[in-house]
Amino acid sequence: MHDLVPLTPLGGDSAQSETIRNVTISEMPDFAYASMAMRLGRKTGFQRAAKKATGISPPPPGESAAIKVGKGMLTIFWTGADQWMVEAPYASHFDLAAQLGSTVKDNASVTEQNDGWARFDLTGDDCVSVLERLSAADSAGMQAGAVTRTTIEHLGCFLLCRKAATHFSVICPRSGAASMYHALLTMAQSAL
């Protein structure tokens, strides 16, 4: 086992979190990601293989689906035409891409995305007040499980609604994590 010490997207040894009035903004580094893109003409095989690999069917556009794995959750969300992202607890799924790849085989192209992204969660009653100043996405209208691609702080992001109005995840490019965290805190300070 190697002894290299990882850094969080914000460059720390542990995750950062800050509460501004009734919204808490948290860095969530403990998730693994892998993208699955369906191979040409493999719709049936892919659906079957993806379900076998994850326990759930890849959801339609604008949606996510989740299932309990161990003590955490595995979530699949739609990211583009015939393309999905799988998110799972890092501790048990650091090799998520390999795990998925071994099951879906040539039904999908699987790419490791563990460290391509940084996840920030917003929790609390006034999440929408913060998000509406950051993103054109209709966060107020999102139901639990809804997901959309949007721009926040000039960065292409995924916005997932974990629980309507009170729990959202912003998944942004990892290199922009510091700017994103700053933008989230700035807007919370302004809006709340």
Place this chain on the structure above:
Amino acid sequence: MSDAMTGLNRLDGGLIDRSAELNFRFDGKSLEGYGGDTLASALLANGVRLMGRSFKYHRPRGVLSAGAEEPNAIVALREGAFTEPNTRATTAELFDGLVARSQNRWPSLAFDAMAVNDIMSDFLTAGFYYKTFMWPAKFWEKIYEPIIRHAAGLGALSGMSDPDCYDKGFLHCDVLIIGAGPAGLAAALTAGRSGARVIIADEDFLPGGRLNAETIAVGDAAGAEWAAQVAAELASIPNVRLMTRTTVIGAFDHGIYGAVERVTDHLATAPDGTARQVLWRIYSKRSILCAGSIERPIAFANNDRPGIMQAGALRAYANRWAVAAASEVAVFTNNDDGHRTASDLAAKGVKVTAIIDTRADAPDHGDAEVLAGACVTDSRGRLGLSKIKVRSADGSQRWIKCGALGVSGGWNPNVHLTCHQRGRPVWNEAIAAFVPGAVGPVGLSSAGAASGMFSTAAALTGGAVAAVNALGEIGIKAKAMAMPEAEDAPVSITAFWHVTGKGRAWLDQQNDVTVKDVKLAHQENFQSVEHLKRYTTLGMATDQGKTSNIAGLAVMAEIAGKTIPEVGTTIYRPPYTPTAIGAFGGRSRDETFRPVRLTPSHKWASEQGAVFVEVGMWMRAQWFPQAGETEWRQSVDREVLATRRSVGVCDVTTLGKIDVQGADAATFLNRIYCNGFAKLPVGKTRYGLMLREDGIVMDDGTTARLGETQFVMTTTTANAVGVFRHMEFARQCLWPDLDVQIISTTEAWAQFAVAGPNSRKVLEKIVDPAFDISNDAFPFMACGEITVCGGLRARLFRISFSGELAYEIAVPTRYGDALIRRLMEAGEEFDITPYGMEALGVMRIEKGHAAGNELNGTTTALNLGLGRMVSKTKDSIGSILSEREGLTRDDALIQVGFKPVDPNDPVVAGSHLMNIDDPANAAHDQGYITSAAYSPCLESSIGIGFLENGATRKGEIIRAMNPVEGSEIMVEVVSAHFVDPEGERLRA
């Protein structure tokens, strides 16, 4: 209570909070007002009528209106860097400590030396400047214009950076209701109760619109009370968002509206971190314009004297703000609404000295004298109105004493938003005004006064019906509620635009445009409305002609013998009211103008004292200064020499990485790159050149084959996004039949170049023993998935940008920081040196590798000396068009190297090349230098660039001209490969 408070003009009643006494200053003088006052109402209450000087003639001006249409009472608020010029006193909400100053006057508002312009007015009519200041021509920019600009104008910016912050935001709704007067409130209530998502926005801080300014009852309640009740209900409905202090400034495509919310403008100091204003983008499925209407003045000689106001504004100040503009007032009207002002003021105890009604059949009016068929022909009073001259129906004239005159020329629906997409309003003869036309922004309807329905009952019903209809169109059922009873008076008006006679009759008070100016425009053939506007400046500046446009058109129509609709209107454009530039910028300013991207080694590099440079949005280490190094070249030279001598390490994560997979991945890359990729073996990397469709080089990089169906492409940092987009287009649109999937993994892997003769020895210390990276097992251009440091997944590529034996090693990004620290430890015995962008640049120039300077959007593979890479045995993007005659000329520009004849001469990138005996001009241009650097290895400045027929000119001496800096040096044409031209080192 102070004297000022008990002062002249405060009445009983009103919607002000007398328990909240507010101190403020105007031009240095301390005054007091109440909560709920605007600056204008508080000034009037304190007997201040003179609030500004006019734009051109510096005539004394007072408040004309009680709303956003105000052309005169334009002031600067706050102090220092917080100064906000050109604010309408009529919409500035009073707060304790407010500091306001009048504008465009010197030395003071009461005595303005610039008023000499007024005496010179015959010389300053429309078009005067353009006709007069013609000679000498060069005087215009340096002398005439600055003087004119100094004498004319509005407020001035502080010249300091805006200390306020602004947000931008996005809202979504089923229906957006613009305006919270009776029509808007009725619409919002109807829509809100149906469950639809509703946004209702009003520029005022108090919902209710004219209901707050009138004595009209709605049902059993006073209008203002009804408005307050409805606003309270709306605020309690979760699906309704009631936004006060919010001006909808523009109608854009697809139901999108811009709105500015003034969050802290009514506060003395904004809470820390709170945006002063928010620029909202509102996405609506339907929208209803309930923006009301604006009363228009009637032009007559000297109708701009402080105290002469819209009749409806006089009424609003009395009813809402409990302020009488004067103790004696008169009314000048062409319609019944003017009489309402007389009634309301009389009811408040203000003496109405006369009602001058242009209509011969003017109705009687109780106590006040009505002069039917009469008009006002002049006014008097220094710095404020004292009397008006009236011409009766029989032609007799007399002066009537009054401190204020309410003028009503009828009401113009606020059609602006319906015109933002070139919609044309339609003339409605019955109300002598334009109403919204049939063609406007898709999904926008109108109700109430904005649609030309001026009675309160019509507004309430119209608003409710508009809401039902709008929601019905998007499949939401709403019930049209029975609205309470309210006045339903018909409009009785006889159009009357201006009083003929001598003296200047003002149409546009903000721009000092008179009836005479319009006549002059017509005389000089500027008759189109658009020409009229530009020639006279009618309708320009901050109020955009809200009180003047229609009267100006009417005068033009009269002179031209046309009807008003035949003359037409100019185009209304967003924003509806002046909007701070800061609101458009939002948070994108200063150091947060754009986000920054940090490399995986950023923390470590910061600890090393690296100097960073912005590359796109990335912050990359430029060089790593060491103790004793006083200028950058010392650091860079040291990094280059150390790398070439032993080993260096550089974070190259920023290069784009694109994962390409699929059964047809190889075919796909074979078409994307102009050189062959179909047969690249697994475990090998190849340099690839990518052309645009037109044959020009788009990007270059290496692509590694990790598996039969998986490749990892590397792009330049700058083109990472562009190349991905290009490939996505090709995948989806050009070849949808190929089984290929692509995704960016730039961020997912921390990648370091380890370069130099000892690079293998360093890597051997961290690569796990199971992986043989000897030259035989892992030769130049090899690649593979390995593990390092006891099991961490990694990718190793044997590629070289520096020309040395070199590798690029990638690990999951979270371990990038740990890896660079481990590499530095492992390399200690070899004096491993971190190098930055500058050293990287020097080494690639020494090696003759093209980068962004060479891939400049004009160069072909042939120019780069890579013409043979464009495969003739397959088709690829750009390969056909790269063979165009013009691109394959014998004397084409070819990339070569340049060395100064005198090693002390610096080679300057951008220099143009000339033959020694030719004149130095564009006709004899031989090419240009694209990149230059000092080479510590050659101890000379060197450059690479493009030279006509360069391949055959090695050894030639030519001139490198830098006309911008006036330098010229002699250079020798050499191979672009200054270091190790045979490539022996990188294969070692």
